[in-house]
Amino acid sequence: MSFVVKKGFDDMLKIENLHASVAGKEILKGINLTIGAGEVHAIMGPNGSGKSTLSNVIAGRDGYEVTAGSVTYHGKDLLAMKPEERAWEGVFLAFQYPVEIPGVNNTYMLKAGVNAKRKHQGEQELDAMEFMQLIRKKAKLVELDQSFLSRGVNEGFSGGEKKRNEIFQMAVLEPSLALLDETDSGLDIDALRVVAQGVNALRNAERSIVMVTHYQRLLDYIEPDFVHVLADGKILKSGDKNLALELEERGYDWVKDEAAIAASDQGQAA
Amino acid sequence: MSGLTLDRTALPGGTGVQALRQQAVDIFSRTGLPGRRDEDWKYTDISRITATLGETWWQPAPTETAEPEISDIEGLDAYRIVFVRGAFQLEASNLPDSIQLKPLSALLAEDVDATSHGLLKLDESAPLFNGFLAANSALASDGLCACIGENTKLDKPLYVLHIGNSTAHLLNGIMLGQGAEATLIEHFVGGDGSAAGLSNIATYIRLQDHASLSHYRLQMESAKQFHIGRVDVQQARNSRYTLHAVELGGSLSRADIVVKLAEAGASCELNGLFVAAGRQHIDHHTRIDHAAPHCSSREQYRTVLDGRAHGVFNGKIVVAEGAVKTDSAQSNGNLLLSKQAEIDTKPELEIYNDDVKCAHGVTVGQLDETQLFYLKSRGLSETEARQLLTFAFADEILVAMGHNAIRRFIEKAAFAKLPNMADLDGLLG
Numbered sequence: 001m002s003f004v005v006k007k008g009f010d011d012m013l014k015i016e017n018l019h020a021s022v023a024g025k026e027i028l029k030g031i032n033l034t035i036g037a038g039e040v041h042a043i044m045g046p047n048g049s050g051k052s053t054l055s056n057v058i059a060g061r062d063g064y065e066v067t068a069g070s071v072t073y074h075g076k077d078l079l080a081m082k083p084e085e086r087a088w089e090g091v092f093l094a095f096q097y098p099v100e101i102p103g104v105n106n107t108y109m110l111k112a113g114v115n116a117k118r119k120h121q122g123e124q125e126l127d128a129m130e131f132m133q134l135i136r137k138k139a140k141l142v143e144l145d146q147s148f149l150s151r152g153v154n155e156g157f158s159g160g161e162k163k164r165n166e167i168f169q170m171a172v173l174e175p176s177l178a179l180l181d182e183t184d185s186g187l188d189i190d191a192l193r194v195v196a197q198g199v200n201a202l203r204n205a206e207r208s209i210v211m212v213t214h215y216q217r218l219l220d221y222i223e224p225d226f227v228h229v230l231a232d233g234k235i236l237k238s239g240d241k242n243l244a245l246e247l248e249e250r251g252y253d254w255v256k257d258e259a260a261i262a263a264s265d266q267g268q269a270a
Numbered sequence: 271m272s273g274l275t276l277d278r279t280a281l282p283g284g285t286g287v288q289a290l291r292q293q294a295v296d297i298f299s300r301t302g303l304p305g306r307r308d309e310d311w312k313y314t315d316i317s318r319i320t321a322t323l324g325e326t327w328w329q330p331a332p333t334e335t336a337e338p339e340i341s342d343i344e345g346l347d348a349y350r351i352v353f354v355r356g357a358f359q360l361e362a363s364n365l366p367d368s369i370q371l372k373p374l375s376a377l378l379a380e381d382v383d384a385t386s387h388g389l390l391k392l393d394e395s396a397p398l399f400n401g402f403l404a405a406n407s408a409l410a411s412d413g414l415c416a417c418i419g420e421n422t423k424l425d426k427p428l429y430v431l432h433i434g435n436s437t438a439h440l441l442n443g444i445m446l447g448q449g450a451e452a453t454l455i456e457h458f459v460g461g462d463g464s465a466a467g468l469s470n471i472a473t474y475i476r477l478q479d480h481a482s483l484s485h486y487r488l489q490m491e492s493a494k495q496f497h498i499g500r501v502d503v504q505q506a507r508n509s510r511y512t513l514h515a516v517e518l519g520g521s522l523s524r525a526d527i528v529v530k531l532a533e534a535g536a537s538c539e540l541n542g543l544f545v546a547a548g549r550q551h552i553d554h555h556t557r558i559d560h561a562a563p564h565c566s567s568r569e570q571y572r573t574v575l576d577g578r579a580h581g582v583f584n585g586k587i588v589v590a591e592g593a594v595k596t597d598s599a600q601s602n603g604n605l606l607l608s609k610q611a612e613i614d615t616k617p618e619l620e621i622y623n624d625d626v627k628c629a630h631g632v633t634v635g636q637l638d639e640t641q642l643f644y645l646k647s648r649g650l651s652e653t654e655a656r657q658l659l660t661f662a663f664a665d666e667i668l669v670a671m672g673h674n675a676i677r678r679f680i681e682k683a684a685f686a687k688l689p690n691m692a693d694l695d696g697l698l699g
């Protein structure tokens with residue numbers, strides 16, 4: 001028997017009224033966002049509006065205090081999980097600023113990650129041979145030179161190489177929820193195309209993708225189902241891919257103005 | 271404090287040797303043991319030694335009865351020279367015949383004019399000279415004396431294994447003739463660890479023109495043992511010296527590493543790694559003298575301290591007036607895995623001319639939270655992530671070990687010490 005999951009049918013991630021602070025300062029001020037299985041969402045918004053904060057809170061980074069709200073992932077309380085558990089459950093974050101870890105081998109890290117996840121899911125761990133086959137295939141997918149596999153994690157990688165390495169890791173870890181935080185920034189035109197191809201190749205009915213970006217350019221390659229504007233810790237507007245085109249043309253101010261008017265209307269109505 | 275007394279019947283050597291021993295006793299009676307008032311011993315309180323071993327801390331006293339089991343380092347093909355509780359063991363050794371090699375006990379007993387070897391002769395003006403060194407000359411009972419002749423390239427490392435706890439004063443002399451090449455591994459292992467003693471070890475190394483020595487010094491004494499070491503190196507023209515100093519064992523361990531780049535073109539590299547936990551105290555004082563032009567020195571030390579361990583690193587580099595075109599770099603990184611661990615580190619540069627390149631840097635820190643999160647976000651557990659980052663921190667020193675069998679051995683031994691660090695499969699290589 002086969003069961004086809006319809007796009008948007010199954011709620012993979014449900015964020016409700018999420019408030020989060022860093023160092024006592026409130027950054028997320030009531031985020032509501034629902035992401036269905038197989039959907040691609042783009043989050044755009046001004047610098048400092050909280051896009052990375054949202055990604056980090058979902059991935060489980062320390063230092064963020066969630067003061068209100070909830071995040072439900074596949075029906076489970078995501079915020080109660082340790083970061084590594086979230087990874088085992090299929091959450092992946094491609095960092096805006098990938099970290100260099102000299103001395104920790106890229107391949108070793110991935111092997112440990114893949115096998116920890118397989119173990120968690122009750123699957124047999126991959127042996128060295130199987131794993132090498134897997135990463136060779138995935139390296140090809142994102143056109144990552146084999147020499148990067150044996151280097152320290154992001155050690156001495158150029159900005160663009162780091163981003164490509166993030167997508168490579170995503171391809172290897174096969175997440176069900178991928179958060180790509182400005183993966184397109186710093187990529188040259190060819191690299192952008194390759195990375196986008198890599199992402200598109202991973203698109204399927206069970207995998208959801210959230211892309212944080214400043215540029216419409218990326219969305220030409222990876223067509224989003226939804227586009228959201230995050231400003232000052234809130235999602236002010238959501239729409240389809242045309243919203244991104246409009247933002248490209250008009251900037252963010254009109255969205256903020258609209259939101260302010262709506263808020264004051266609401267205030268008056270109350 | 272009571273002075274040293276010599277039991278002449280128990281110590282090898284004829285009248286010439288005994289006279290040198292007496293000179294050392296006289297020096298000791300003037301200097302005594304170093305105390306905290308001495309700048310170079312400010313952070314290392316040796317009263318821990320005298321309090322445990324008593325007034326006659328210096329007296330050789332076999333403390334364990336169990337015969338230690340002699341085991342090799344896996345995969346190491348070497349000439350083996352074994353000392354059990356400070357005494358040379360011919361049976362257990364496998365000596366090369368291509369070089370001149372003798373235990374000090376035999377050399378002194380032969381009653382050749384030991385002064386010609388200069389082995390027991392002390393130079394009080396030497397850097398970091400102290401009472402332990404005087405005691406070493408006065409009481410040296412054994413050690414390794416090796417002369418590697420001109421242009422001899424020793425086919426296998428000399429592996430000097432010191433095993434079993436006791437109080438022992440050992441003196442080694444290693445000479446490399448012009449163009450000679452060798453690898454020396456000094457390995458200090460405890461016995462069953464039931465008793466405490468003092469290993470007081472001095473190793474004198476002399477390198478002639480173009481000679482090259484790779485020196486591994488692996489301190490892995492058992493938990494209660496005290497270890498005082500000195501490595502004294504003098505280098506002639508274009509000679510090369512590389513030290514890999516690893517400190518894992520013992521209760522208190524102090525080593526003074528003194529290298530003199532005496533002639534043009536000489537170069538040295540000092541790599542140090544401490545991995546300490548519990549209440550271990552480990553102290554290295556290094557001193558590199560750039561006494562001639564066109565010499566280079568590279569020094570990198572990494573310390574990994576857990577529990578209430580205390581590390582001390584002092585790296586002094588002195589560049590003499592005439593030592594133009596000196597090229598020197600020093601780095602010291604310290605990783606504190608617990609809040610109670612402590613490091614005192616101090617680079618000291620004394621430069622007496624302008625035509626030099628000297629770089630140095632010190633870092634003290636904990637594991638990087640961003641890196642930890644990155645690894646965890648890829649599915650590594652907290653423990654695995656910590657293990658990997660700790661390992662990566664020490665990696666630079668481990669990678670510098672050209673000898674793979676030793677490197678693997680040290681990797682395992684070092685990380686087996688730290689909690690949850692046992693499983694390293696896949697990290698190696």
Ligand SMILES: Nc1ncnc2c1ncn2[C@@H]1O[C@H](COP(=O)(O)OP(=O)(O)OP(=O)(O)O)[C@@H](O)[C@H]1O
Pocket residue numbers: 022023025027045046047048049050051052053054063096
């Ligand atoms: N550790 C911190 N301490 C203090 N403020 C912080 C900290 N981390 C983030 N912030 C602040 O939180 C706000 C949101 O930052 P965030 O990185 O989420 O923005 P962003 O939307 O991703 O911006 P960009 O588009 O520039 O990447 C910023 O004002 C930032 O300075």
Ligand SMILES: [Mg+2]
Pocket residue numbers: 051052053096181182
């Ligand atoms: Mg950001």
